Amino acid sequence: MITKEQVIEAQKKWGAGVVKIGSLKGSRSECKLFASEFLDQRYAFETGSVLFKPTKCEFDQFRPTKPEALSYFIAGEDRVCKEDKGFAINPWIKVRFENSGFILDERRAIAMGNYFFTDLEGHEAKVEYTFGYKLMDGHLKIDLHHSSFPFKA
Numbered sequence: 800m801i802t803k804e805q806v807i808e809a810q811k812k813w814g815a816g817v818v819k820i821g822s823l824k825g826s827r828s829e830c831k832l833f834a835s836e837f838l839d840q841r842y843a844f845e846t847g848s849v850l851f852k853p854t855k856c857e858f859d860q861f862r863p864t865k866p867e868a869l870s871y872f873i874a875g876e877d878r879v880c881k882e883d884k885g886f887a888i889n890p891w892i893k894v895r896f897e898n899s900g901f902i903l904d905e906r907r908a909i910a911m912g913n914y915f916f917t918d919l920e921g922h923e924a925k926v927e928y929t930f931g932y933k934l935m936d937g938h939l940k941i942d943l944h945h946s947s948f949p950f951k952a
Contacts, residue, residue, distance in 0.1 A: 801908040801934055803901050809932060809939040810910070813841050814894030817916075820872060821890025827875065830888065834873045838865050843933050843940040854926055854946040858882050893917035896928075908932040908939065913949075925949060 816837040823830035842849050848863035853871045859880040862868045870878040874885030899912035911929045918924070931943025 800905055801903050801932070801939065803903065805939055806901060806903070806908050806910050806932060807896070807898075809841075809941075810896045810898075810914075810930075813930075813941075814896065814914070816841060817872075817887045817894050818891055820887035821892075824888040824890055830873055831869075831875070834869055834887065835865075838868055838872070840938075841941055842868065842944075843935060843942040844868070846933070846935075846942065849941065850931070850943045850945070852945045852947075853886065854948060855884070855886060856880070856882065889916070889918060891916045892919060906934045908934075909943070 820830060820834050820837060823833055838844065842865070844865040849868070851862040851868055852860060853862060856862070856871070859867070859882065862871055862880070866879045870880045870883045872885065872887040874883040874888070894914060894916055896914045897912050898910050900910075902909040909929065909931050913925055914928050916924045916926065927947050927949055929943065929945040930941050932939040933942045
């Protein structure tokens with residue numbers, strides 16, 4: 800059975816990876832290499848499509864492949880989706896999760912809540928998320944990632 804602690808640890812690793820990507824912004828080759836490894840470690844692209852709906856996407860709303868996800872995270876001249884600005888190279892100095900709840904099973908887990916991204920000036924962006932995890936070789940990998948800004952009337 801997957802535990803809540805395993806999910807929280809996976810979230811911490813995800814957040815630390817996003818922060819690290821931004822810290823490498825000054826060296827495109829290092830940033831791209833780390834971001835690619837980050838996607839390999841944190842997402843289940845090797846099993847097929849990942850249900851990935853990033854926050855800041857208007858035209859290419861869904862990113863089921865690793866090249867599309869990489870485009871969203873780091874953009875660049877070779878980005879797959881032209882609207883991408885490089886979410887993870889903002890840069891962010893901190894990512895924290897506030898979980899609303901979990902669904903835990905033998906080989907799958909789902910977490911939902913808010914996560915908060917802190918920029919260099921200390922401003923925090925609140926984003927709603929749902930992550931689905933699959934247990935693969937003893938590690939949790941994301942195969943469902945939905946992210947959106949909170950509704951404003």
